[in-house]
Amino acid sequence: MIRSRSLVPFVAVASLAALASACGGQDTTADAEVSTTAAAVETTVVEQGPINPLLGTEATDEAVLARPAMVVKIDNHPKARPQMGLNQADIVFEENVEKLTRFAAVFHSQGSDPVGPIRSGRFQDINLVGSLNQPLFVWSGGNEKVTNAIRKSDLVDLSYTVANKDGGFARDSERPAPHNLIAETTKLWTLAPDGSGAPQKQFDYRTESDANASTSEAVDGFRLSMDGVKVQWTWSTEANEWLRVQDGTPHVDSNDEQISVPNVIVLEVEYSNTYSPVSKTVGSGKAYVFTNGVVYVGSWERTDRLSVYVIRDSAGAPIKLTPGQTFVQVARAEKLAIIGSGVDPETIDYP
Secondary structure, X not given: OOOXXXXXXXXXXXXXXXXXXXXXXXXXXXXXXXXXXXXXXXXXXXXOOOEOOOOOXXXXXXXXXXXXXXXXXXXXXXXXXXXXXXXXXXXXXXXXXXXXXXXXXXXXXXXXXXXXXXXXXXHHXXXXXXXXXXXXXXXXXXXXXXXXXXXXXXXXXEXXXXXXXXXXXXXXXXXXXXXXXEEOHHHHHOOOOOOOOOOOOOOEEOOOOOOOOOOEEEEEEEEEEXXXXXXXXXXXXXXXXXXXXXXXXEXXXXXXXXXXXXXXXXXXXXXOOOOOOOEEOOEEEXXXXXXXXXXXXEEEEEOOOOOOOEEEOOOOXXXXXXXXXXXXXXXXXXXXXXXXXXXXXXXXXXX
């Protein structure tokens, strides 16, 4: 997986000059005159270039920076694994669906050809990704009520029936239906409507010189019970990332690379008690942020579906992520168990 990690810190250059002169004579009553030039300190700030809004890293391609975000609904059924594109997405949301989970993978800084397997949308997607500024929404379709709701929203409908061959939709012959629908992000971006804009920044990021705040605690990872899926994230000091394990097995993509990211956020939300769960992602709740080998326990708040998730620590300060990719677990409350530093994960039960 290719990730840009370049940080441009503030650089201060100080110049100090002092000149002293004293004069005196044989007259012991003469006052000594001392002239001192005050130290002059000049601070120069190195200007930072354009920043990838969903990564917090320096952007190198203006055309890429200006394009809209793309959300692809990716299947997590056992027959759909391994997936294509999860390691290339800037942000990945994992949401509960019918006794299983599904991913909403958000692409902007780079794409994935192919991407998938692609599955259907849900009512909860309309609120979940609303802050991305009318993103392209790539999905296989849905029932009549869901389809009508998504088409009436500001998400740009790039379903299989709409985008089809122009979006690179095809069936992977090596996978069983319906877990075999794939597409190409390169082709899908060409279908963006005129006037489409880039997404706004979603999170705050720390600089290279920012240390972990006192409200954080060093941990080795955590275990999380999603619907029908047992998820574990483990901190790797070698990679400086969190490594994902799913149902007791390293979660790898179609390139046989383990899913790994610098940041994992767990948002505790309410889900409806219907057969098809609907998450409540407007409002507030408890949040856990895992970054740079530590965890912050705090809260999330969101006033409406077009607003970003405001995430604060226990002292009320904004939590800064490590520049890079972020995985967001949209979880039910009290389903997380932290793995303390030096603790054997096998001694920690899934809630």
